[in-house]
Amino acid sequence: MAALSSIDLTFDAASEATLRGEWDALERAGFSSLGAHRATTNRPHLTLVVGTPLDLVGRPTVDALPLPLTIGAPVLFGSGDRRVLARLVTPTSALLDLQAVVHASVRQDGLAAHSHPGAWIGHVTLARRIRLDDVAQALGLLGNDIIAEATALRLWNAAERTVTLLA
Template identity: 50%
Template sequence: MEPAPITSIELLLDADAEAAVRAEWDALAAAGLSSMAPHTSPSNRPHVTLLARRGGVPHPLALPDDALPVPLVLGAPLLFGDGDRRVLVRSVVPSAALLALQAAVRDAAGAGDDVDHMAPGTWTPHVTLARRLRLADLERALPLVGGELACEGVALRRWDAGTRTVTAL
């Protein structure tokens, strides 16, 4: 039997931070490196995934009225994965406010078949810059990633991988 498609709840960045991340995507692409820039689908936006699970997530989610905006700090680049290709991301500092938002989203979604790396204590908040970046290209890629950036998470959306649709929450 095929596994259930992933549904995720994603935190969108304020306009200035989104523009800064998109500029990093563009710089990587202009240098001939792996980047999220070529993915031109309207669903491809800089975001922080708060919850990812196999199967559905209830809609609507009952979250506190004051859940957003949440202050964020985009930090140093990180690499995920193994082998000669990695996922290049901007770290997001796991502040008390961000951890509280993630907990509120998890509580509102209830129990489910969460993706392993989303469990409390294992989640690493981040914004993806490139997938499948060659380790050999890392020296060229890192100077194209900006320094620390204070910003806000301003909206939530649901991504349904099964239907490839985005719904504002």
């Protein structure tokens, strides 16, 4: 299977620190937090599109940054007895427009179905493989909504483990 690539938004320093604090709290409690990944390229982010391969057909025009965002309610993704824990990002017209622009800037074959406008759900992942029996404990470690700014757009190449700044 080919490695996935993604185009992501990253956040202002204060919001990133708050999200990293949640990663750390989840990790200390024994959950599979994204904070356990110590690579320098690992940071809280909002994925706009993901695919394999993910090839740019044009550089996205991004005039919307910095973009105000609300990182809000927790959400669970997946099925079975383990789930991904994330926080929803409140959709705004500016965010949805930016996601559509980024979507249009990539080759469509190999693009994940959930990356298409109308199917995309903006979220920031906090932890993976949380047992359903442990969800209440994990939720108790999260704080209030995070008023954030998306400040940069990056291309993450998982195969090469590289990040390219796009805007």
